[in-house]
Structures are given as C-alpha cells and as structure tokens.
Amino acid sequence: MKTLVLIPAKNEEKKIGTVVSQVKSENFEVLVVDDGSTDSTAQTAEANGATVLIHAVNRGQGASLKTGIDWALEKDYDHVVFFDADGQMRADEIKNLLEPLMLDKYEVALGSRFLGRTENMPFSRLITLKLALLFTRLTTGLKLTDVHNGFQAWSREALGKISLNQDRQAYASEVLSEIAKKKLKFTEIPVTITYTPYSKKKGQKLWNAFHILWDLTIKR
Amino acid sequence: MIIQFILILLILIFVFRLFLKFKNRETDKKDFFLWLLIWILAIAVIAYPQGTVLIANKVGIGRGSDLIVYVSIIAIFFLLFRLLLRIEKMEKQITKIVRKDALKGKGDE
Numbered sequence: 001m002k003t004l005v006l007i008p009a010k011n012e013e014k015k016i017g018t019v020v021s022q023v024k025s026e027n028f029e030v031l032v033v034d035d036g037s038t039d040s041t042a043q044t045a046e047a048n049g050a051t052v053l054i055h056a057v058n059r060g061q062g063a064s065l066k067t068g069i070d071w072a073l074e075k076d077y078d079h080v081v082f083f084d085a086d087g088q089m090r091a092d093e094i095k096n097l098l099e100p101l102m103l104d105k106y107e108v109a110l111g112s113r114f115l116g117r118t119e120n121m122p123f124s125r126l127i128t129l130k131l132a133l134l135f136t137r138l139t140t141g142l143k144l145t146d147v148h149n150g151f152q153a154w155s156r157e158a159l160g161k162i163s164l165n166q167d168r169q170a171y172a173s174e175v176l177s178e179i180a181k182k183k184l185k186f187t188e189i190p191v192t193i194t195y196t197p198y199s200k201k202k203g204q205k206l207w208n209a210f211h212i213l214w215d216l217t218i219k220r
Numbered sequence: 221m222i223i224q225f226i227l228i229l230l231i232l233i234f235v236f237r238l239f240l241k242f243k244n245r246e247t248d249k250k251d252f253f254l255w256l257l258i259w260i261l262a263i264a265v266i267a268y269p270q271g272t273v274l275i276a277n278k279v280g281i282g283r284g285s286d287l288i289v290y291v292s293i294i295a296i297f298f299l300l301f302r303l304l305l306r307i308e309k310m311e312k313q314i315t316k317i318v319r320k321d322a323l324k325g326k327g328d329e
Contacts, residue, residue, distance in 0.1 A: 033322070053322040059315045067319045074323075167315050 003028055003098060004077040008064030009085035010035040013044050015198065020048040022091040023083065031071060032085070033064040041085075061150075062171025066164045073159060080159060082152045088199045089151050090192050097153035097189050107158035108179060108186040110144070111151030116190030122200060128209050135213075136173065140180035144188060148172040151191050158184050169208060170215035227266050235259050258295070 005028045009016050016032065023030050032045040036058030046052045053067055065082060072080045079101055081094050089111075100106040113121070129148065136147045150172070162178040164171055179186055235256070242252045265272055265288060272284030281287045 055318045055322050057314070057318060059318050063315045063319065067322050070319065071323060165312075167311065 002077045003079040004072045005030050005081045005083050006068040007083045007085050008033045008061050009041050011037045011039050012085040013039040013041050015087045016041050016085050017044045017048045020045050020050045024049050026091050031068050033068045035064045060168035063167040069159050078156050080154050084150050086199045088193050093191050100187050101155050106187045107155045107184045109153040110188050111149045111191035112146035112188040113193040114145045116192050118193050120195040136176050140177045142180050170212045224266050231259050
C-alpha cells in the first residue's frame, strides 16, 4: 500500500522543515506543493526529503491540493493524506486516519478536533467553526462533529470520483459537498490540533469566512 | 447648452479611441459594435433630451433623465456581471496553467 502525505504550503520556511521530517519519521512519503512562496519553503522541504511541486504564482490551498492529488493519482498512490504545513497537526496521528481505509470499510477519513483534544482554540475560531458546521448541515445534509479540518485521508478511488473547482479556502466546503453528492463512505477520527501563536497568525481569520461564503454562493 | 457640447465631445473622443482599438485588433467585432451602439445612443440622448421624455412617459416614468439613470444602472450591472464572469474564467485558466507547469518535469521521476 503506497501512501502519500500531501502538504500544501505557502511561505512556511520556519515550520515546513520540522513538519516534513516528522512525517518522514513515520515512514510516509511526502509531497509538498509550494504555492507561490516568496521564501525558501521549497528548498527547505526538499532538503528534508519531500518531493516538491512548485506553483509559479499563488493559486490558493484548494488549487494546491488539487495539484497534489493529480500527481498522486498519476503516481498510483493508494491513499493520500492531507496535512498542514504550519505544525498544527501531529504526524503520529496519520496512521489513525489511515486505519479505517486500510480495513476497506471507508473511502474517506476526516479528522475531527471536537472528537479529539484541541488545544488553545481561540474563541472566534470556535464560533466560526460552529457556524460552518451549521452551514454544512444545511447545504449538504452531512452530520459532522467538525468541518474545515484539513487533516483528512482519502482512498485513490474516492479521489478519482470527486471534482474540485474551488481554488481558495472554499475548497473545504466543496470537499464535503462532494462527499455527500458522490455518497462516499466516510468516518470521523479524533485528532489533536494545537493552536500556537504561529498557527494563529498564519491561520484563518474570522473575516475570511465571508470570503468563503462569497465564493460558495455568488461566484458559483 | 455647454454641457451637451462637452459631453458629446468627450464621447467623440471615446468613439475615436474605439475605432483605433478596432483597427489595431485590440477589440473583437462583438465588443466594438456593442460599444459603438452604446455611444451612439448616448449622443442621441444628449443631443435630443426631449426624446427620452416621450419614451419615459410611455413606460410610466415621469422624467426623461430618470429613465436614463435607470437604464444606465441596469447597463452597469450587466457589464459588471460580464466582467466578473470573465475574471472568474481567467482565474480558472491561470490555475490550469500553473498546475500544468508544476506537474511538468516531476511526471517521470
């Protein structure tokens, strides 16, 4: 079974080295999609043993994942794990997400920070997430404990079924609506997400929720 | 009135530029005629503002200038919408090119 850990990254030179080597130490192959970084993200990732694809200009996290998925499908990987570049997620939990896929019971495993332990989540983030949860419930009918969690494991077959067209953050909602539409067998797995001052600075702002809503409604 | 003279002069400059762009093939036939039609209508309305009152009254609007404002706003929204769609299409195309470029060379390692 070939597994690829896919990490989209933009200007993450401070963290990407540690993140890549942590994932590598769990014996996974790593692909970093450098999304138009202006720092040494690509070089640092490569030096730590990742394969690197480079977006010449910034196209967004959704577009980066799609690029990585295309590559993984071409390279015949059986499973692809989406992972963050900012050190919020724990590499030793990757195998927990892969387990349900290995048993062939599920096609997709979604990380959930509300089933797991979440550390230092800012209150504004909590409110945004709860609203997003409601939005997902209303638009897709999926009953989830967490949404917009970037920690996910996908089987090759499931990745082949979905079509992703949202380049930017709205991809997170698109992924879920595709799961609902294509009736993919999914499960939620508890994960630990640690909010550090660094990740908070790099992460989603409340304001961004409006951008995402715009992408999902007006621009469609 | 002086304002009529100024406005028509301005529009004639726009039309002249439009012709130049068309001659240099910077604009396609469809856009050229669309804009030409818009500017000709604008000149007609400025030159004979009384004419708009007749049309306005027919559709139930009191003043000719009100009709012009309503029509202009609709036209602006239409153009804005077209512009948004076009930008969206371009964004998609850029992503496609960037992705192709990223995958190139890493295809057979």
